[in-house]
Amino acid sequence: MKASPADQAHLLELADLDARIRHADNARRNPAQTARVPELVAERQAQSAELTGLLGVRDDARAELARIESDVTVVDARSARDAERLATSTNAKDAQGLEHEIASLAKRKSDLEDAELVIMEQLESADAAIAAQEAVIARTNEEGARLSAEGKAAVADATARFDAATRDRAAVAASVPAELLALYDRLAARGVGAGALVRRTCEGCRMVLSGTDLQVLRSAHDDDVVMCPECGCILVRTDDSGL
Ligand SMILES: [Zn+2]
Numbered sequence: 001m002k003a004s005p006a007d008q009a010h011l012l013e014l015a016d017l018d019a020r021i022r023h024a025d026n027a028r029r030n031p032a033q034t035a036r037v038p039e040l041v042a043e044r045q046a047q048s049a050e051l052t053g054l055l056g057v058r059d060d061a062r063a064e065l066a067r068i069e070s071d072v073t074v075v076d077a078r079s080a081r082d083a084e085r086l087a088t089s090t091n092a093k094d095a096q097g098l099e100h101e102i103a104s105l106a107k108r109k110s111d112l113e114d115a116e117l118v119i120m121e122q123l124e125s126a127d128a129a130i131a132a133q134e135a136v137i138a139r140t141n142e143e144g145a146r147l148s149a150e151g152k153a154a155v156a157d158a159t160a161r162f163d164a165a166t167r168d169r170a171a172v173a174a175s176v177p178a179e180l181l182a183l184y185d186r187l188a189a190r191g192v193g194a195g196a197l198v199r200r201t202c203e204g205c206r207m208v209l210s211g212t213d214l215q216v217l218r219s220a221h222d223d224d225v226v227m228c229p230e231c232g233c234i235l236v237r238t239d240d241s242g243l
Pocket of ligand 1: 195202203204205206207228229230231232233
């Protein structure tokens with residue numbers, strides 16, 4: 001096949017645009033941020049389960065505290081009633097019994113207050129653990145929101161690059177003779193369609209061509225369309241081909 005060196009040079013532009021289109025297409029379909037999303041969802045679930053456990057611990061502590069406070073109320077009422085009865089008692093034996101009960105109620109109340117202090121400390125640490133876990137979840141949510149925004153921006157950027165390269169490709173392709181374009185497209189469909197020959201290296205496959213292959217290229221006319229003997233792409237000769 002024959003094609004002018006200028007038309008052949010257009011194939012390098014096409015190859016470059018096709019690489020950009022592939023790259024942008026891949027970037028818009030699989031933004032890097034999406035890889036982290038399933039991990040983040042799993043982390044968020046584990047963190048929520050942990051929070052549920054901590055809230056349960058706090059609920060238990062609150063219920064226990066309420067039970068103790070109610071016991072204290074009962075003890076106080078009983079103690080007050082006993083004190084009243086003691087004040088009006090005329091029977092020494094009854095008085096002794098009441099005094100004894102008042103003393104055990106006082107001991108019971110002191111025990112309940114000790115238990116109350118323990119529970120209040122537990123409540124305090126449960127509150128702190130819940131606040132810490134809520135902060136962890138807030139950070140995970142922030143990361144999710146940030147990734148989502150970055151992912152959307154990356155997709156928008158890649159889509160813009162894809163559209164621009166696709167428009168540029170159409171313009172370049174329109175200037176290439178149909179037969180040459182068809183050959184290029186056929187080759188590009190299975191790999192690299194065209195590569196420059198720079199310093200005896202095919203830029204399509206990065207192979208340095210042998211002396212024999214270079215000898216064949218030297219004997220070709222400028223308007224001969226030649227192929228890389230290594231990868232089969234259209235080899236576009238340049239001023240820096242080393243021929
Ligand atoms: Zn090659």
